[in-house]
């Protein structure tokens with residue numbers, strides 16, 4: 111077992127550090143490594159999916175559970191903004207029992223690392239029964255969901271042993287980003303230059319992730335400072351919202367500390383009541399369209415005594431004035447930020463849990479894949 115961990119203390123840490131390779135493997139086969147045109151992505155014919163009709167009178171529904179559901183939420187933001195196709199996201203366990211409205215020609219996209227989650231499989235099959243084309247994003251090859259779908263896109267992250275999902279999540283985000291760009295080119299919503307820039311950014315992503323892994327020591331110091339905190343908040347807006355949800359989930363799964371993810375704009379509708387100087391607030395404050403709004407949300411919580419841990423863009427010279435701790439990540443296109451910004455939050459959760467001495471790879475009460483309802 112020790113050999114399988116390749117010198118890492120836990121599988122989770124090993125898998126966090128595998129992400130540059132994992133993301134590269136997700137890109138390979140779909141995205142030519144050399145600079146090519148904006149239509150370079152290869153997705154085959156996706157089970158004959160007719161995007162023109164879909165855009166006119168159908169919709170996409172994404173179903174998933176847990177971490178994969180957070181990827182699904184990011185997928186909605188990506189596909190709607192880059193391809194202008196309507197996307198609904200649902201928890202698989204809700205979707206299957208709420209008499210969902212699905213029309214002939216809809217697309218259902220099931221996301222599952224294991225490909226064995228019972229609720230996700232049932233949701234996919236229910237949508238297919240109602241006339242949707244079923245597409246799956248899975249990591250495990252030939253898994254039940256992969257087999258049930260009309261077409262499957264494999265992430266190729268390699269086996270994920272740690273119960274807490276890390277590389278499976280960032281590779282799902284990578285696949286969804288490529289898919290959104292591909293759809294955007296097909297619908298005509300995404301201009302040549304924008305698509306080209308996003309594809310270049312994806313090619314550079316493994317190197318950017320490497321740079322984030324390089325600041326592990328600084329993240330460990332932050333973890334040590336906050337290891338005794340009993341409640342944490344994670345906030346972000348836009349594409350950083352699912353990243354905040356996932357950051358909070360990682361911490362609660364492995365450290366047994368209460369953590370909540372929130373959309374920044376919702377803070378004042380409840381969670382702000384929790385804030386005092388004992389509650390660290392992790393703020394996704396990356397450069398991009400929501401940045402200035404996020405800074406003002408940050409002031410709101412700071413004036414109530416919150417301690418701020420900000421994830422910000424390298425070169426940001428304002429954030430240090432308002433945050434207690436800052437984790438900088440390389441500047442990338444705002445649509446690519448979720449992949450990159452997830453990594454420091456994985457490391458933060460990992461180090462808090464490790465300092466607490468929990469069973470990081472096998473947290474209590476949790477299973478790697480949930481094959482029962």
Ligand code: G6P
Nearest residue numbers: 175176177178222223224227477
């Ligand atoms: C379990 C795991 C989670 C995972 C979820 C969905 O709860 O502990 O890490 O996100 O199942 O799993 P899937 O394999 O469908 O992505």
